Amino acid sequence: MSSDYSLVFPRAHGEPLGHAKFRAQPEDFYVDEDLGFTCDGAGEHVYLHIEKRGDNTEWLARNIARLAGVETRDVGYCGLKDRHAVTRQWFSVYFPKGDEPDWQALNSESVTLLAVERHRQKLRRGQHKSNRFVIVLREVQAQRDALEQRLQTVARQGVPNYFGEQRFGIDGGNLAAANRMLIEGIKVKNRHKRSLYLSSARSYLFNQVLAARIDQGCWRTPLPGDVLVDGAPTGPLWGRGRALSDDKALALEEQALAPWKPWLEPLEFTGLKQDRRALVSLPQQLSWQWLxxxxxxxxxxxxxxxxTAVLRELLELQTEPIML
Incomplete structure (x- = not known):
């Protein structure tokens, strides 16, 4: 098992067709969260629909808790949205009774309150239906015909459902921290950091399996013993319990994870359960236009x-320093 946590994974549709500038400004990366349901209009939780520019989701959640006079754990949201972006997402605040604060006080140069609703349940991680992205890649240097053909392929076949580099921290720092926990037995008292490191480790193992299936040309094609979701193959999110796959699929997974075997048993004793994740991510309503x-x-x-799993199948991205 190497201590070099490579974050270079094979592409499915060939090498990048050129390069472009990415995130030259926050407005170049726009995310709009779709909950997939409408609020009841009544209940113990206040729902806040907020647009933020260049702000961290957790920072905003703490500000909401401070304004409401509640604990941070009483503020719910579906997921962490990119900081270097313009994002719209929902937050819930447990506020069963009493006079509500002036939620407009959240507004600032970078934060805009869009709507206030009531609902009966707290928002949980991963509860939303989807995220809608509008991304601008600047100064694209690539043959347009080839790039549009690649986009058409991506629209039909999807892309490998890799966990993005941000999952693993700067230079894979979360993986190094996970290794210290799992192999060296170093205790991490901060629950958030502990969860982050363990999640990074099992995400990295998933990427290893997906990379192996791309190398063998079967990332979209079910193998005997595969666990299927909507007819498509999945890969393991490691944890406690028997492997859910079997036959050739299990054999491939075991081979891909063999170099990382020292992580497997300790992960099983962290309380995480075996789970599966789709190998294919299919962008919905993919469209593009040249500006x-x-x-x-x-x-x-x-x-x-x-x-970023979609973008890496198209172009080599040159990340620009962002001015906020």
Missing amino acids: GDDLQLAFALGVGAYA
Whole structure:
């Protein structure tokens, strides 16, 4: 088992067709969260629909808790949205009785309150239906015909459902921390950090299996013994319990995870349960248009899928320093 946590994974549709500037400004990466349901209009939880620019989801949740006079744990949201972006998402606040604060006080140069509703349940992680992205890639240098053909392929076949690099921390730092926990037995008292490191480890193992299936040309094709979701193959999210796959699928997974065997048993004793994740991420309603030399993409992805998994199948991205 190597301590070099490579974050370079094989692509499914060939090498990048050129390069472009990515996130030159927050407005170049727009995310709109779709809950998939409407609020009841009554209940113990206040729902806040908020647009933020260049702000961290957890920071905003703490500000909401402070304004409401509640504990941070009483503020719910479906997921962490990119900081270097313009994002719209929902927050819930447990506020069963009493006079509500002036929620407009949340407004600032970077935060805009869009709506206030009431609902009967707290928002939970992963509860939303999808995220809608509008992404602008600047100064694209690629043959347009080839790039549009690649986009058509992605629309038909999808992309590998990799966990994005941000999952693993700067230079894979979360993986190094996970290794210290799992192998060296170092205790992490902070529950949030502990959960983050363990999640990073099992996400990395999933990526290893997905990479192996891409190398063997079967990332979209079910193998004997595969666990299918909507007819498509899945990969393991490691944890306690027997492997859910069997036969050739299990053999491939065991081979891919063999170098990481020292992580497997300790992960089983963390309380995490075996689970599965789709190997394929299919962008919904994928469209694009040229804005001079810039390319604007629009698409929706299901819960837990990364927009960067789509972009990496198209172009080499040059991340620009963001001015906030």
